[in-house]
């Protein structure tokens with residue numbers, strides 16, 4: 001099985017669970033709309049906080065890395081639509097500014113492989129906002145070649161990048177009333193999925209990329225233990241048609257971003273140290 005077949009298999013495998021999630025979200029939105037119609041003071045409804053209506057005060061300052069396209073861009077679009085302040089992190093000023101202008105977000109130059117760029121991005125957000133509520137470590141790379149330079153680049157982006165950005169963001173996250181970090185991982189990094197013959201991930205050779213996402217899982221768990229005042233969760237967005245998959249496989253970004261938005265908008269009672277996908281918790 002190649003990566004494209006894998007994405008198609010994942011689509012079929014997750015279809016049932018996804019329908020359930022969509023139905024639940026619709027119920028939530030309907031409930032929120034009913035309350036607004038009933039003159040409840042215009043509260044905002046977060047699709048993920050199923051038992052509560054959230055107020056304007058719950059709007060977050062969010063930073064998404066690699067948000068100029070793909071899943072990061074769609075996550076930004078969704079959060080901005082809900083009323084959150086979203087910093088579109090992008091290594092290219094041109095691509096980032098374009099996305100921010102189109103979405104109504106705020107551009108910040110941020111190359112996750114460059115310490116100075118990361119420090120400068122968080123300094124900008126600190127000066128403008130004084131805090132950071134949500135960090136979505138989304139920037140990612142999947143290079144096919146099996147050689148040292150490409151493997152280093154994949155790990156530098158997918159793994160070390162998360163350490164760089166998280167460390168730089170922690171002082172601002174600690175100023176939030178509900179600090180949340182979402183690390184975008186993959187079922188290809190789940191030992192359970194990769195060793196389970198019923199899982200499409202078990203049939204995909206993704207040596208370096210899979211190893212990098214397994215490292216993302218361990219980073220998530222270790223950070224959750226070491227920094228209990230911040231919630232850290234990993235997410236598998238599911239196989240998605242983006243440039244990372246050469247646009248040839250996977251479902252639309254709109255569906256895959258749902259689980260990212262869900263975990264980016266957890267309340268103070270939300271989980272930490274978990275791995276999530278459409279259907280709930282994904283075994284490590």
Ligand SMILES: NC(=O)c1ccc[n+]([C@@H]2O[C@H](COP(=O)([O-])OP(=O)(O)OC[C@H]3O[C@@H](n4cnc5c(N)ncnc54)[C@H](OP(=O)(O)O)[C@@H]3O)[C@@H](O)[C@H]2O)c1
Pocket residue numbers: 007065066067068069070071072089090091092095110111112113137138139140141157184185186187236237238239240241242243244245250
């Ligand atoms: N697509 C899938 O099926 C799938 C499945 C599971 C997990 N994921 C994960 O989802 C995340 C987003 O991927 P995607 O599918 O949306 O891919 P994508 O469309 O290729 O987007 C990747 C984003 O990461 C950015 N990026 C790459 N290297 C960077 C760096 N050094 N610094 C800052 N930004 C950098 C890219 O910026 P440029 O435009 O400058 O290149 C782009 O904005 C990744 O972590 C990926 O591993 C994807």
